Amino acid sequence: MSEQKALLLETVNGPFVVSTVPILKPGPDQLSIKVVAAALNPVDWKVQAWDILIKEYPAILGSDIAGDVEEVGEGVAGFSKGDKVFCQGYFVSEMGGFQQHALIPADIVGKIPPNVDYAQASTIPLGFNTAAIGLLRAQPEGAGLNPTFDPNVNFSGQPALVVGGSTSVGQFAIQLFKLLGYSTVIAYASARHADYLKSLGATHVIDRGEVPVGSLAEAAKKIANAPIKIAYNAVGDNDSRAACIDAIVEGGQVADVSPEAKDPGNGKRVISIIGTSHHPPHREFGRILWKTLPRLVQEGTIVPNRVEKIPNGLAGIDEGLQKLKANKVSGVKLVAFPQETA
Ligand SMILES: NC(=O)c1ccc[n+]([C@@H]2O[C@H](COP(=O)([O-])OP(=O)(O)OC[C@H]3O[C@@H](n4cnc5c(N)ncnc54)[C@H](OP(=O)(O)O)[C@@H]3O)[C@@H](O)[C@H]2O)c1
Incomplete structure (x- = not known):
């Protein structure tokens, strides 16, 4: 089985550690996405500090993903290998953005329009x-x-x-x-x-x-x-x-x-607000949202947040989260690049 790098929250209130985990195959209706850019959010440090939302440890967090479709699961229409996409991560490890390959349900994934890059696209989903x-x-x-x-x-x-x-x-x-x-x-x-x-x-x-x-x-x-x-x-x-x-x-x-x-x-x-289209009661709305959002971004009606890039791939995320926790991030989105992990 192929392997990848992931940032693990090993235990409740534990440290973030870069580790090696298997690359999973997409299930029915899922896309396997090579994560190029992953934005950081306050919820990531809150999970670590307050033990919320996560049911199983070690956990892979990360709610904002932009990358390339790598493999298309059974029953998925409208996506092919190589499509540039953006989507929300979720609080189960296979769907976290802080790894090099994530699995996301295709019905709540959008194609990145040509006027934004991966980093910009990754600032949009959760917000x-x-x-x-x-x-x-x-x-x-x-x-x-x-x-x-x-x-x-x-x-x-x-x-x-x-x-x-x-x-x-x-x-x-x-x-x-x-x-x-x-x-x-x-x-x-x-x-x-x-x-x-x-x-x-x-x-x-x-x-x-x-x-x-x-x-x-x-x-x-x-x-x-x-x-x-x-x-x-x-x-x-x-x-x-x-x-x-x-x-x-x-x-x-x-x-x-x-x-x-x-x-x-x-x-x-x-x-x-429960701000995720993964949440089952929001799913129908989420499908409409993800059908509409790429067009809104392409026409400039919705513009991404301003980006501050984080160095060192997944290993740089912990420091970024500490900045968020200390209220030292103002008017920009911190974005990490999991493929750059040493
Ligand atoms: N319910 C959900 O599902 C959900 C989803 C996403 C986020 N959230 C929560 O929503 C909040 C915002 O998340 P975010 O990612 O958008 O935050 P963020 O971009 O990291 O927030 C940073 C900004 O907060 C502003 N700020 C801090 N205290 C403020 C205050 N008292 N009044 C006005 N502005 C203040 C600062 O503004 P200035 O630079 O202008 O001073 C700074 O630009 C967080 O608590 C997050 O956990 C909840």
């Missing part, structure tokens, strides 16, 4: 899924703004708020609000990202260095030309959630990245 599931997916799992990606849906005239606009997820939420036709898209982020976030579709950026989160709701309401019915919380802590809840009108909704997020019981809805 975009988390933004889209929270905003577009039907209620109760999402805010139900456009579950079928219908191009005729339009919220012109309405305002929206994104707290954590410069996060990876927040950047995609801003772009989705623009796609949905919102007239006012207010982002809360550091001022140094203002021009970039405006290029993505924010109409206003409230500087989090100047306006404390406790004053954010008032500041957002002042900017908004109408009651705010929808907010996206890409930070997910209690203060940011309280600001979102305060900013929206009764009957309004907050899509929140935290698993702890709950309805406040005051006529406002808070959605706790």
Whole structure:
């Protein structure tokens, strides 16, 4: 059996170790993907620190993959060996991105359009899924703004708020609000990202260095030309959630990245997002998403995050995760290249 390099989380709260594991054959409906680029996410250090989401150790993590189709499983149509693809990894080892070859269900894989490279493509899957599931997916799992990606849906005239606009997820939420036709898209982020976030579709950026989160709701309401019915919380802590809840009108909704997020019981809805199209209840939505996303990227409607490349293949990932954990990553996505592992 052929072998590959993988980054193993060996035990609960254990270290990440580069190791050698077998290359698995794709099962029915799966693609075997040679992982060229794998983006890093906060969930990866959270799994290590908090022992969440993983059922079996040693585990291979990594939720963002871009690479080449290597082998096509039985029953798969529409993909061939050599296709350049991007997709979400998942929390079972065969589907993790922190290895040189991963197995992913073909129905939630997209082809990389020619205008983005592997590294850029790898910045999109988890962030975009988390933004889209929270905003577009039907209620109760999402805010139900456009579950079928219908191009005729339009919220012109309405305002929206994104707290954590410069996060990876927040950047995609801003772009989705623009796609949905919102007239006012207010982002809360550091001022140094203002021009970039405006290029993505924010109409206003409230500087989090100047306006404390406790004053954010008032500041957002002042900017908004109408009651705010929808907010996206890409930070997910209690203060940011309280600001979102305060900013929206009764009957309004907050899509929140935290698993702890709950309805406040005051006529406002808070959605706790499970941001993966692998999640069985999201699967149908995920299929629609992955059919639509390559076109949105190709036409420039959805642009990738800015990339910071990590050296040393899989061996560089641990240091990158420590930077994420220490809040030392701002407005960029860290991307590793598993094939460069020594
Ligand atoms: N529920 C899910 O399925 C799901 C999926 C994906 C992510 N998440 C969670 O969503 C969160 C964001 O993930 P990510 O990958 O998008 O993060 P990220 O890109 O790594 O976030 C870094 C950014 O966070 C911003 N930030 C930190 N504290 C902030 C605050 N109090 N207010 C506003 N901005 C703040 C910083 O902004 P500035 O540079 O502007 O200061 C920085 O640019 C994480 O907690 C992650 O675990 C959840």
